Each structure stands twice: as C-alpha cells, then as structure tokens.
Amino acid sequence: MYFCQRSTSFSRSSILSSRVSFLSSIGWWLIGALVAVLPARAQTPYAPTWTSLDRRPIPAWFTDAKFGIFIHWGVYSVPAYRPVSPRPYETYAEWYGADVYGNAALRQSFHDKNYGPTFTYRDFGPLFRVELFDPARWADLFARAGARYVVLTAKHHDGYCLWPTTAPYKQQWHSGVVGPKRDLAGELAQAVRARGLKMGFYYSLLEWESTSTANRPSGYYLPKADIEKYRIPDAQYVEKNSLWQLKELVTTYRPALLFADGEWDRSAAYWRSPEFLAWLYNEAPNKDEVIVNDRWGQGTRGQHGGYYTSEYASDNEKVGVQHPWEESRGMGQSYGFNRAENIENYSTSAQLVHQLIDIVSRGGNLLLNIGPAADGTIPVLMQERLVDIGRWLAINGEAIYGTRAWAPGAAKGAPQSLYYTAKGQDVYVLTTSWPTAPFVVAGVPAASHPTVTLLGSAVPVTYTTQRGQLLVQPPVLTLAQAPCQFAYVFKVHRADR
Incomplete structure (x- = not known):
C-alpha cells in the first residue's frame, strides 16, 4: 500500500496519462474476467476415449473407505434358489432366471415342479412384496457394521428395476408398479445418507430378455417365448434403455458409486460406455464425487474405467496391483439369497475379518455382499456377521480406514x-x-x-x-x-x- 500527496493543479498531459492508465486497468480487468469465466464454460477435460477417461483421478473417499456393503436383492429373491456347486459362480442364486428357469433340465426338475410349467420368471414379480423392508433399520445395521459405503443392485440381469424408471421399454417391470409399488432405491439411498454413508448402485448393462449371447446354444439366456414377448430391438436397446437408465439413476439419485456389470457380451462402443463416462465426469451433478468400476465392455476389466474389480478372489484379488481395486464376495457362495445353502457354505466372522485385513493390506477394498429375503428382511446369520465385523472395526478401524499398503x-x-x-x-x-x-x-x-x-x-x-x-x-x-x-x-x- 502506498499514499500519494494531493496536487492542486493538473496538466493536460497528466490528465491524458490518467485516462490511459484507467483504460489500461479496465482492459486488464476485462481480460482477467474473461479468463475466469471462459474455462468454466469451455472446459471439457474428458473426451469419450479411454486414453482421456483413464487419466481421471480416483476420488479419495473411495481409497479411504476400505469397507462397503453390497446388496443383491430383487425378483430373484422370491425363488431364492440355485443348486450349490463347487465350481466358481455356479451357486449364484441371482442367476435363477438364466440358470434355473432358462436351463431346460433345472426348469423341469425344480421350477416346473414347484411353480408349474406355465409360471414364467416375470410371474415372480408380484410376489416380491418386501412387506417388512425398513430402510432405516438396514442403514443402522450397515453403520453398525463399520461400512463406509453401500451398493444396491438397482437392476440385475433380469431387467427388473428397483426404482420407478421412465425408460420406455420398462414401464411394466419396475418396483413402482410390480411387487412393492415403492421406490426401493430412493428409500434406501435416503436412509443410508442419513447415517453418513456413501450410496452407490450396481447396474447391469445386459438383460437376459434382450441380449443375445454366444454362451448359450439357443443364442439367448431365456426361453424363446420370453425373448419374443419382451425383447428390446438392438437398435433401441442402448439409447432407450441402458443409457437412458444410467443417466436417470445419476440425475435422480446422484450416487457416489456406479458398479457396472453384464458387459461381457458386447464391446464398450456398443454400450456407448466412453460416451456415458465422459458425460458423467464432465456434466453430471455428482461428477466430482462419483467413482465407477471397470466393467464397461468386453476387455475392459482391469484395463479401463475407474477402480478394478474381482469377485470371490477370481483374479487372485489383484495381488501387487497399484491401481485402486475392490474385491466383492458374498458371505456364502452366492450374492443373492440362496435357500439351498447351509451353514457350512457360509464364512465365519473370523474368516470375513481376515479377508478384510488381507485385502486392505494389499491396497484393496472389500465390498461384502448380503442377500436379503423377498420380504425385505436380512437373514439373521448375515446380520450377526455384520455386527461381529463392526465390533472388530470399532476397536481396530484406524488400522483399516484411510490406510495404504x-x-x-x-x-x-x-x-x-x-x-x-x-x-x-x-x-x-x-x-x-x-x-x-x-x-x-x-x-x-x-x-x-x-x-x-x-x-x-x-x-x-x-x-x-x-x-x-x-x-x-x-x-x-x-x-x-x-x-x-x-x-x-x-x-x-x-x-x-
């Protein structure tokens, strides 16, 4: 700061000089203002290419959180069945639609026997009533378990949505009109955030009713009659369904995390994943907080997207990987509740704590799954496991949260x-x-x-x-x-x- 002595007379040259100085100051001020405003309007830091998208930093909250709760819950929770198998992935009860109802042998021996040959997969929808679902009690349990984030299956491969989607082809296949007639995703998100936890959603890119596959002799996951009745044309599927719903979830609920899945039958270009992620990172209302995983098209796992994923240690839990990663698994051998499992199929509380320690010590997160029942209750054994983990974290959490390998x-x-x-x-x-x-x-x-x-x-x-x-x-x-x-x-x- 400096002070000038006041002068009683001014020369023409001094006046001119003052005007020039004033105009110069205004000019620099305008330039500064433009510099401040233009980047906000013109800046689009992420292009729809993996080279550009992969350079986005992982939000710090995720690498600090370490422990989250995964929830597989939907129409498949009604039959809640798949034979227990020693082979990886083949006990997943959430795959009932494709691997029991869509499997000729199991359909005859289990589905037709218990529900009748004319009972279709969609007929389970009205039975998904969730009459005992209390989102506040769920959120209390998750907080008590010491979890820092929650991921709900907003839509699994059966296409049934846990929110009242406006997507044109799903007007009769969501929780707002079939089953509970409630916005399950919205209710849980509100309760989870009220407990100070982050809320995320799992979303399946494919749907058994619509997506063809080379993995089945018929070319599809479901019986021909279901495909003919409910299939969405390929030319409409992404624009009017998957891309529509992803943006709908983001703009409606602003999730902190998106867990994509069901990517394996199509390329990222088909799913228009780079386009969606560029929009998410540049324009979405939650763009600074949101994190995504790596399942966005054939060949993207462990290569592109946000954090890397594995399940049931199928990828050796990313040993030695420096990139942020997450291992997900159920307490038993299934994500969705499976009535065929017994106590021997479940991990003990000690085993789950040891898995958490092992994963975090190598730089990863554990996303531990629960499979609620169709009535909206969480099986007591699963509650017990969560409470036990929470008791351990209440004492030892500082060695988990916010740490690095x-x-x-x-x-x-x-x-x-x-x-x-x-x-x-x-x-x-x-x-x-x-x-x-x-x-x-x-x-x-x-x-x-x-x-x-x-x-x-x-x-x-x-x-x-x-x-x-x-x-x-x-x-x-x-x-x-x-x-x-x-x-x-x-x-x-x-x-x-």
Missing part, C-alpha cells in the same frame, strides 16, 4: 499371519492369531525410536532391537484382557517421520 510388509517370505497397513507416521501390524513369539516389524528401523501399542488395550508393549530392526515382544494377556476377537493390531508410531 505398507510395501515392506508385503516382502516375499513375510509371515502369512502378519499383515501391514500404514497411515502418516503410523505402521499397523495386523495379526490373525495371537503371536506367541517376538516378531520383526518389517520396514521400521529401531533407530526411528517408535512407540508400540496394542489397539484396544492399555497393557504396555515392549520391543528390542535385532540387527537394527524392531523386534516386538507380545504381552502376556489373560482372556479378560484380550481387546477383541478374530485378529489383533499392534500400532507402531514412528517419531522420525
């Missing part, structure tokens, strides 16, 4: 019962069984003058040094002193960082 802990030859995560100045050693002998903390030199604590416990933890490395001595605890069940976490705080 600790590279030295992934070294070859490291004890398989020890897992590592890191956050800021802290390294966490997660052990799936109580260590009975001293253990070395990988990558933390003794010279860093760390402090070591056991999460959930006030019992002191001591350490010594061994060839410059930190050697932690597990304390001797009574059963009453154990901080939790299933797994334990030693926190190493480094004073040198």
Whole structure:
C-alpha cells in the first residue's frame, strides 16, 4: 500500500496519462474476467476415449473407505434358489432366471415342479412384496457394521428395476408398479445418507430378455417365448434403455458409486460406455464425487474405467496391483439369497475379518455382499456377521480406514499371519492369531525410536532391537484382557517421520 500527496493543479498531459492508465486497468480487468469465466464454460477435460477417461483421478473417499456393503436383492429373491456347486459362480442364486428357469433340465426338475410349467420368471414379480423392508433399520445395521459405503443392485440381469424408471421399454417391470409399488432405491439411498454413508448402485448393462449371447446354444439366456414377448430391438436397446437408465439413476439419485456389470457380451462402443463416462465426469451433478468400476465392455476389466474389480478372489484379488481395486464376495457362495445353502457354505466372522485385513493390506477394498429375503428382511446369520465385523472395526478401524499398503510388509517370505497397513507416521501390524513369539516389524528401523501399542488395550508393549530392526515382544494377556476377537493390531508410531 502506498499514499500519494494531493496536487492542486493538473496538466493536460497528466490528465491524458490518467485516462490511459484507467483504460489500461479496465482492459486488464476485462481480460482477467474473461479468463475466469471462459474455462468454466469451455472446459471439457474428458473426451469419450479411454486414453482421456483413464487419466481421471480416483476420488479419495473411495481409497479411504476400505469397507462397503453390497446388496443383491430383487425378483430373484422370491425363488431364492440355485443348486450349490463347487465350481466358481455356479451357486449364484441371482442367476435363477438364466440358470434355473432358462436351463431346460433345472426348469423341469425344480421350477416346473414347484411353480408349474406355465409360471414364467416375470410371474415372480408380484410376489416380491418386501412387506417388512425398513430402510432405516438396514442403514443402522450397515453403520453398525463399520461400512463406509453401500451398493444396491438397482437392476440385475433380469431387467427388473428397483426404482420407478421412465425408460420406455420398462414401464411394466419396475418396483413402482410390480411387487412393492415403492421406490426401493430412493428409500434406501435416503436412509443410508442419513447415517453418513456413501450410496452407490450396481447396474447391469445386459438383460437376459434382450441380449443375445454366444454362451448359450439357443443364442439367448431365456426361453424363446420370453425373448419374443419382451425383447428390446438392438437398435433401441442402448439409447432407450441402458443409457437412458444410467443417466436417470445419476440425475435422480446422484450416487457416489456406479458398479457396472453384464458387459461381457458386447464391446464398450456398443454400450456407448466412453460416451456415458465422459458425460458423467464432465456434466453430471455428482461428477466430482462419483467413482465407477471397470466393467464397461468386453476387455475392459482391469484395463479401463475407474477402480478394478474381482469377485470371490477370481483374479487372485489383484495381488501387487497399484491401481485402486475392490474385491466383492458374498458371505456364502452366492450374492443373492440362496435357500439351498447351509451353514457350512457360509464364512465365519473370523474368516470375513481376515479377508478384510488381507485385502486392505494389499491396497484393496472389500465390498461384502448380503442377500436379503423377498420380504425385505436380512437373514439373521448375515446380520450377526455384520455386527461381529463392526465390533472388530470399532476397536481396530484406524488400522483399516484411510490406510495404504505398507510395501515392506508385503516382502516375499513375510509371515502369512502378519499383515501391514500404514497411515502418516503410523505402521499397523495386523495379526490373525495371537503371536506367541517376538516378531520383526518389517520396514521400521529401531533407530526411528517408535512407540508400540496394542489397539484396544492399555497393557504396555515392549520391543528390542535385532540387527537394527524392531523386534516386538507380545504381552502376556489373560482372556479378560484380550481387546477383541478374530485378529489383533499392534500400532507402531514412528517419531522420525
């Protein structure tokens, strides 16, 4: 800041100079204003190409969240059946339409026997009544489980929508008119957000009623009569159905996550996925928050889109992958509720906690699925598993949320019962069984003058040094002193960082 002494007389030249200076200032102000305004109007940073789309950063909330709840729920929850199989994917009860009703042998032995030969898949729709569905209770359970986000199957491969879609070909096949006559997606989204969790939607690009496939002898997933009655012409399918509904979900509910699936029979160009994603990233109301997965067309998994996906460890849970990724799986061998499964088919609470630890220690997220019943209740066994995980996270969550993989802990030859995560100045050693002998903390030199604590416990933890490395001595605890069940976490705080 500076001050000028006032003058009592002005020369013509000084007046001219002042005018020039004033006009110059106005000119620069206008240029500055244009620079500020034009980018907002003209900027379209993402083109509908994978080269452009793949450079979009992954929203930080996703890589910090670590644990989410997947929900497979729909008309397939009425029959809730598929024979249990030792082969991967072949116990999925949400595939009832294609692999029981659409399978000649199983249709005769199970479907026709129990429902009659004239009972079609769509006849299950009115029986999907969800009369006991309480979205607030669901959301309370998810929050109690320690989940940070929820993903609902807004539409699975059967084409039935859990919201009142306006898509022209689905006016008689959604929850607003068939079954509960409710906006299930909207109700749950509101309840989930009220508990401070992120809400996302799963959406199947293909539909068994319309999409042809080389994977079936008939060329289709369903019986010929269903195809002839409900098929959407190929020329209309994307424009008037899938693309329409994706944009509808985004503009109506503004999900934080979109989990695409059913991409395998067509190219990304057919699905117009790059076009949709460019719109999502550039123009959608939730463009800064939303994240998507990698299932947008043949060959896109693990290559394009947002975060990478695997299911039931089918891709070795992306071992060593640096890109953000997520493993999804059910508590049993199915995503949708399967009445054919017994207790032996379900993972224990300890196994699920161990899977969460393993996945997070390698930089991934766990999207753990539940399969509610057609009446809107969540099976008690599934509730118990979620509550158990939540109890463990209430004590040990700081070793999960917001952490990153600790590279030295992934070294070859490291004890398989020890897992590592890191956050800021802290390294966490997660052990799936109580260590009975001293253990070395990988990558933390003794010279860093760390402090070591056991999460959930006030019992002191001591350490010594061994060839410059930190050697932690597990304390001797009574059963009453154990901080939790299933797994334990030693926190190493480094004073040198």
